[in-house]
Amino acid sequence: MSGSNERGRNGGRRANPPGSGERLADWADGRLGIYQLAKSQMRKVFPDHWSFMFGEICLYSFIILILTGTYLTLFFEPSTAEVVYNGPYEPLKGVLVTKAYESTVDISMEVRGGLLIRQLHHWAALVFVAGMLCHMMRVFFTGAFRRPREVNWLFGWTLLMLGIVTGLTGYSLPDDLLSGTGLRFAQGAILSVPVIGTYLSFFLFGGEFPGDDFIARLYPVHILLLPGIMLGLVAAHLILVFYHKHTQFAGPGRSEKNVIGAPFMPIYVAKAGGFFFLVFGVLTIMAAVATINPVWAFGPYRTDLVTTGAQPDWYLGFSEGLIRVMPGWEINAWGHTLQLGVFLPFSLFPLVMTLMAVYPFIESWITGDRREHHVAQRPRNHPVRTGLGVAWLALYSVLLIGGGNDIVAMHLHLSINAITWFVRIGFFVVPVLAYVVTKRICNGLQRRDRHKALHGRESGTIKRLPHGEFIEVHEPLTRAELYTLNAHEQPPAYELGPAVDENGVARKFTVRQRVRARLAKAMYGPGSYVPKATVEEYQALHAGWHESERDPSAH
Numbered sequence: 001m002s003g004s005n006e007r008g009r010n011g012g013r014r015a016n017p018p019g020s021g022e023r024l025a026d027w028a029d030g031r032l033g034i035y036q037l038a039k040s041q042m043r044k045v046f047p048d049h050w051s052f053m054f055g056e057i058c059l060y061s062f063i064i065l066i067l068t069g070t071y072l073t074l075f076f077e078p079s080t081a082e083v084v085y086n087g088p089y090e091p092l093k094g095v096l097v098t099k100a101y102e103s104t105v106d107i108s109m110e111v112r113g114g115l116l117i118r119q120l121h122h123w124a125a126l127v128f129v130a131g132m133l134c135h136m137m138r139v140f141f142t143g144a145f146r147r148p149r150e151v152n153w154l155f156g157w158t159l160l161m162l163g164i165v166t167g168l169t170g171y172s173l174p175d176d177l178l179s180g181t182g183l184r185f186a187q188g189a190i191l192s193v194p195v196i197g198t199y200l201s202f203f204l205f206g207g208e209f210p211g212d213d214f215i216a217r218l219y220p221v222h223i224l225l226l227p228g229i230m231l232g233l234v235a236a237h238l239i240l241v242f243y244h245k246h247t248q249f250a251g252p253g254r255s256e257k258n259v260i261g262a263p264f265m266p267i268y269v270a271k272a273g274g275f276f277f278l279v280f281g282v283l284t285i286m287a288a289v290a291t292i293n294p295v296w297a298f299g300p301y302r303t304d305l306v307t308t309g310a311q312p313d314w315y316l317g318f319s320e321g322l323i324r325v326m327p328g329w330e331i332n333a334w335g336h337t338l339q340l341g342v343f344l345p346f347s348l349f350p351l352v353m354t355l356m357a358v359y360p361f362i363e364s365w366i367t368g369d370r371r372e373h374h375v376a377q378r379p380r381n382h383p384v385r386t387g388l389g390v391a392w393l394a395l396y397s398v399l400l401i402g403g404g405n406d407i408v409a410m411h412l413h414l415s416i417n418a419i420t421w422f423v424r425i426g427f428f429v430v431p432v433l434a435y436v437v438t439k440r441i442c443n444g445l446q447r448r449d450r451h452k453a454l455h456g457r458e459s460g461t462i463k464r465l466p467h468g469e470f471i472e473v474h475e476p477l478t479r480a481e482l483y484t485l486n487a488h489e490q491p492p493a494y495e496l497g498p499a500v501d502e503n504g505v506a507r508k509f510t511v512r513q514r515v516r517a518r519l520a521k522a523m524y525g526p527g528s529y530v531p532k533a534t535v536e537e538y539q540a541l542h543a544g545w546h547e548s549e550r551d552p553s554a555h
Contacts, residue, residue, distance in 0.1 A: 046268055047248035047261035051142075054135035055241075056272060058159075060279040061128035062234060068121035069223060075111050077103040078173065078219035080212050089296050097175075097300040100215045104174040105296050120287035125167050127283060129315045132160045136356075140389050142376035144247040145360040146369070152244070155237045157357045162230050164315050169222040171293075171313060175215060178293070180301025181310045184209065189323065192342035210303065247376040250487035252480040256374050311404055319349040321402030325423040356392070366519045368494060380449075381488040383442035384523045387435040394434035398426040446530035453477065453485045453533040454541055486532050493528075494520035 018026070029035040079099040085092045087102070088109050097105075107114035136156055139145050145153040168186070172179045187209045191197045206213030245259055254260050262268055298307055312320050322345030329340040363385070364370075379386040401408055402423035409416040456474035464470050477485075496517045500506050509517075522528070 041242075042265035043263045044242070044245075045259050045261050045263055047246050047259055048268075049246070049249060051138045052246055053275065054131055054138055056275055057131040057279055058128060058135055059234070059238075060276045061124045061131055061283070062230070063276075064124040064280060064283060065121060065128060066227065066231075068117050068124065069227070071117050072107065072114075072121060073223055075103060075107050075114065076100070076173070076219075078215050080175070080210075080215050092296065092299070095300065098215070100173060100175040101295065101300045104176070108294075108296060116284075116287055119290075119292050120283055121170075122292050123283050123286045123290070125163075125170065126313060126315075129160070129163045129167060129313075132156065132163055133315075136160060137389060137393070140359075141379040141386055142247065142249075143373065143382060143385070144376055146373040147364065148372050149240070149244055149247075150360045150364070152237055152240045153360050154357060155233050155240070157353075159230060159233050159237070161353065162226055162233070166222060166226040166230070167313055168316065169218045169226065172218055173215060173222060174293075174295045175301050176295035177298040177301050177305060177307045178295075178310055180210065180303075181306050182312055182316075183214070184303075185312075185320065185323075189319075189342055189346045192339040192346055194338055194343070210301070245374070247374055249376050249378075251484050254375060256372065259374070311407060314400065317400040317403035318396050319345070319403075321399030321404075321423065322346075322348055324405055325399075325402040325420050325427070352392075352395075362519075363523075366494065366516055366523060367491060369491070375487070377488060380442045380445040381490075381529065383439040383446075384528055386442055387438040390438040391431035391435040395427065395431045398423055398430050401426075443530055446532075449485050450530055450533050453482055454538055482538075488532070490529055490532060491524060493517075493524035 025035075077099045081099050082096050083099055083102055085095050085097045085102055085105070087093075087106055089105060092105065104118075107118055109115070136153075139149075139153065139156070168182075172183050187201055187205065190201050190204070193200060201209065204214065204217070205211035206217065248254050248259060248261065251260070299305075311317070323342055326341045326345045329344075331338040331340060401419065405416055405419045405423065408414065409419050456476045459473045459475045461473040462470055463473055494517055496507075496509055496513060498507070
């Protein structure tokens with residue numbers, strides 16, 4: 001054997017012929033160039049941070065949605081044809097129901113593992129949207145949407161909107177009393193659209209509500225059209241993430257031109273694989289122990305009935321809260337009625353979401369910054385942006401209370417009118433308060449960082465100076481800590497400049513320039529942030545009279 005090995009080495013040939021798997025790998029590499037691609041990309045370094053898990057939760061929840069949704073399509077019947085229920089659930093025996101509702105109950109009662117898969121699908125949808133919102137807020141607060149990641153921000157925003165719409169269509173398929181009530185709400189909002197509202201309603205529902213075709217129309221949209229678009233967007237999003245990598249937080253050795261982290265293979269892939277099974281396990285436990293959407297308890301949809309305490313999924317509470325608390329204003333003109341009490345809040349929801357989509361481009365225009373950014377910002381170092389984000393979340397929370405005003409009133413024993421007026425007033429007041437408080441908190445944290453950078457860390461040791469003064473001894477920070485505290489930029493605000501030029505002629509400014517200057521002053525002008533500690537301040541403080549604070553024996 002050793003002789004044959006020696007002959008193989010001397011002859012330049014392998015002693016043992018390659019296996020079938022190796023031959024297949026060689027065949028594929030010769031035609032696709034997989035080896036060279038993997039060799040250059042699989043060792044790519046990615047930064048690491050706990051907040052990146054939000055994006056991974058979104059991805060894994062989406063995969064679980066695809067798997068569980070595929071299973072459910074094998075048993076669900078998307079038909080509004082009416083049949084008499086004769087299944088195992090006794091309270092429904094003899095009740096006239098649609099085939100869609102009957103198949104949903106059968107999945108829950110008769111299909112092996114059907115109820116678990118149904119609930120896993122529903123929980124994964126809720127976590128998917130929640131994960132996307134948290135992920136986008138992480139990107140927003142850290143400035144990770146700046147160039148070159150604006151397109152990826154738009155991909156993420158589109159996925160969020162499609163996730164909301166997909167959740168609405170899936171929520172409506174069982175044709176139970178709760179989903180039917182939600183569809184009726186959506187149909188009323190569509191009817192409020194001027195001129196074309198009636199046409200849109202007839203197109204979507206195939207005639208007068210509820211129509212005979214709406215489930216058959218929602219079904220392919222829910223299982224094919226929207227998931228297909230989302231799958232393409234997820235792929236594009238991941239390609240850009242792989243190309244640009246995550247933003248890394250400031251620290252020693254980290255800059256806009258390098259990446260400090262772990263290689264994609266094997267560390268990143270191993271961690272991601274383990275986290276996928278962790279998310280899958282947690283969602284499965286939730287599906288097994290927490291009942292969600294018990295359609296058998298609601299009963300089939302009837303146009304003359306409404307469920308008590310009917311509530312949408314949390315991510316639609318924003319829009320429903322707007323409509324519930326809006327005064328019932330309407331305009332009658334030329335034989336037509338414009339229902340402002342529904343149309344205005346119905347229009348406000350996409351308007352707020354659109355502002356969220358275009359914010360990166362607005363900030364880029366205000367700052368005039370065209371550089372690439374790969375270092376994330378600490379939220380405290382951008383008080384205005386952080387305040388705007390918290391104000392948006394505060395507005396969402398207030399309107400979520402409005403979307404469940406009946407439930408809140410019942411559980412807290414309050415007047416539903418009092419809650420409605422609280423939401424109406426809070427719609428204007430709470431976001432402003434949230435913005436002001438958040439900005440002040442950020443400024444306070446900046447002052448603390450500045451003091452910490454100049455004076456060092458509080459040690460908790462109190463000493464008395466010879467002249468009787470008590471001081472706390474501060475421990476100097478390491479160079480790495482000082483760098484981290486002062487690595488952020490504080491760009492000056494854009495200014496219009498003097499009103500007259502050097503010849504005394506009045507300068508003309510466009511409306512665009514004036515708006516940009518005002519926004520820049522609000523975002524970066526006086527009072528927007530606390531100047532960070534400079535090297536000169538640090539050296540002067542530690543080389544002069546304040547030396548005694550570090551070394552009391554100097555007195």
